Amino acid sequence: KEVKQVTPLPTCSGSAELLFLRSWSTRARISGKSQLLFALVFTTRYLDLFTSFISLYNTSMKLIYIACSYATVYLIYMKFKATYDGNHDTFRVEFLIVPVGGLSFLVNHDFSPLEILWTFSIYLESVAILPQLFMISKTGEAETITTHYLFFLGLYRALYLVNWIWRYYFEGFFDLIAVVAGVVQTVLYCDFFYLYVTKVLKGKKLSLPA
Secondary structure, three states, rough: OOOOOOOHHHHHHHHHHHHHHOOEEEEEEEHHHHHHHHHHHHHHHHHHHOOOOOHHHHHHHHHHHHHHHHHHHHHHHHHHHHHOOOOOOOOOOOHHHHHHHHHHOOOOOOOOOHHHHHHOOOOOOOOOHHHHHHHHHHHHHHOOHHHHHHHHHHHHHHHHHHHHHHHHHHHHHOOHHHHHHHHHHHHHHHHHEEEEEEHHHHOOOOEEOO
16 A cells, blocks of 8 residues: 655645745635645645655644644735635535545545545545635636646645656656546646736736637
């Protein structure tokens, strides 16, 4: 059975979230629901902290990223509560959690609690950005700082594809569940990437057609 390890990529993403939120202004619209889903993703993914030890580095990175995820949620709902745009952050997350939970019971590598929860985290991460994209679609626009944050968040997710290709060619490892979920996740970002390249990088504000 493949031991679930951690790469430096999630930690970089968590640090980027904290740095972004520390400079957050009333103009930035970040979905608290997406951040809650990401916190749930890494909580369920790293439950093996209680059952196995790989290395001090591995354990430290998992703990750091879980801490960063919940710190981000705290900043949104507590410290920066006055600037949180809850009126537009209205995506029904149960429409993601319930189907993903069901799928993780049906399609997994091993029907055991930790493996099902790990699979749940992989599936949920692939769609956790939807509340953020829904929020942008409701407001019709996004500030430049928000688009930069989302671009690098999506880029870090897409880099997992490079990681899987590397592991397949050099280690002979291929995880169909993780690859399919990663492709779905990257596809969800495609429209945003297109608007980012064609508008934001040219100095224009990202706005959606009316």
